[in-house]
Amino acid sequence: MAASPTIPIACSLTAEDLQDREGAWRKLLGTSLVEVQRVPGGIRLSVHRESARALGTLVALEQECCPWMQSLLDGPTVTFTASGDGEAAILDMFAEVLDCRILLISGSLRIGSTNSATVRTAASVIVAGVSTEIFEGMGELPHFNPDDDIEALHPAVTHLRTRLAAADAVLFCTPEYAGALPGSFKNLLDWTVGGGTYDKSVAWINASAGSGAVDAHASLRTVLERTGTDIVDAACAHIPVTRQAVGTDGVIEEAVIRGRIEDVLGALAERVRERRAARVAQKVATTVV
Numbered sequence: 001m002a003a004s005p006t007i008p009i010a011c012s013l014t015a016e017d018l019q020d021r022e023g024a025w026r027k028l029l030g031t032s033l034v035e036v037q038r039v040p041g042g043i044r045l046s047v048h049r050e051s052a053r054a055l056g057t058l059v060a061l062e063q064e065c066c067p068w069m070q071s072l073l074d075g076p077t078v079t080f081t082a083s084g085d086g087e088a089a090i091l092d093m094f095a096e097v098l099d100c101r102i103l104l105i106s107g108s109l110r111i112g113s114t115n116s117a118t119v120r121t122a123a124s125v126i127v128a129g130v131s132t133e134i135f136e137g138m139g140e141l142p143h144f145n146p147d148d149d150i151e152a153l154h155p156a157v158t159h160l161r162t163r164l165a166a167a168d169a170v171l172f173c174t175p176e177y178a179g180a181l182p183g184s185f186k187n188l189l190d191w192t193v194g195g196g197t198y199d200k201s202v203a204w205i206n207a208s209a210g211s212g213a214v215d216a217h218a219s220l221r222t223v224l225e226r227t228g229t230d231i232v233d234a235a236c237a238h239i240p241v242t243r244q245a246v247g248t249d250g251v252i253e254e255a256v257i258r259g260r261i262e263d264v265l266g267a268l269a270e271r272v273r274e275r276r277a278a279r280v281a282q283k284v285a286t287t288v289v
């Protein structure tokens with residue numbers, strides 16, 4: 001059930017009490033957390049069965065100071081949900097235990113694409129606190145037409161926006177065609193103008209092993225600036241990938257390349273974590289009454 005929109009998203013604790021509460025959550029989750037799941041509107045946390053009572057105590061306290069948040073307690077599991085901005089506030093509250101979810105988008109439709117191989121490799125490396133998802137579906141998107149950016153969207157557009165909404169960050173990897181972005185990829189980006197990437201942390205890997213794809217990436221930067229994304233320069237990298245570097249399974253084996261891709265994901269996740277922490281700090285400063 002969603003929280004009533006008439007209840008403001010605010011915590012009634014003093015700054016000092018809030019610190020104590022955060023400490024109590026940190027202690028409980030640091031020692032007893034079993035599973036974290038995102039659910040529509042919020043988050044579900046499960047702790048060890050023997051910590052169910054401690055969880056119940058904290059949940060009861062949260063109900064008092066944060067009535068905008070719905071909580072459903074079931075033994076060692078609690079589900080916190082809220083509507084509207086409340087969902088983001090809940091995710092911020094539990095940012096420390098949440099993975100950074102990165103959506104990976106290749107700008108190429110070519111089967112043997114080195115850019116798509118780079119994306120697949122990014123999905124195959126393991127970086128602590130990071131989970132990845134490859135966006136499949138660029139080829140199904142209809143030609144962008146602002147007249148069609150209305151209710152009852154094309155399912156492929158809904159799919160794109162749903163996957164973007166579920167991600168904390170987006171990593172792009174695109175070739176350059178004739179001095180510009182590939183048309184299919186620009187088409188995808190055009191569909192994000194109406195929603196999906198605003199204020200989202202983004203980066204790219206330029207995998208060009210040839211003439212540099214410099215213009216495509218300058219253009220990508222322009223588009224990402226105009227659509228209001230948070231471009232993470234520390235995570236943007238030029239990692240040349242030749243066709244020979246791609247294995248028969250479509251993934252890059254070379255340790256140096258894999259290591260650099262891990263660094264990109266790590267830098268992007270670091271930015272997401274920094275921004276989550278800043279949002280929490282800002283909320284503490286502005287909403288405590």
Ligand SMILES: Cc1cc2nc3c(=O)[nH]c(=O)nc-3n(C[C@H](O)[C@H](O)[C@H](O)COP(=O)(O)O)c2cc1C
Pocket residue numbers: 108110112113114115116174175176177178179180207208209210211212213214
């Ligand atoms: C039709 C076509 C045009 C290209 N034009 C450029 C270009 O203008 N500048 C550039 O740096 N690379 C250009 N390339 C190379 C691509 O950017 C890319 O490096 C190459 O296609 C490998 O990417 P992929 O394996 O993902 O397809 C072009 C490739 C193709 C197929």
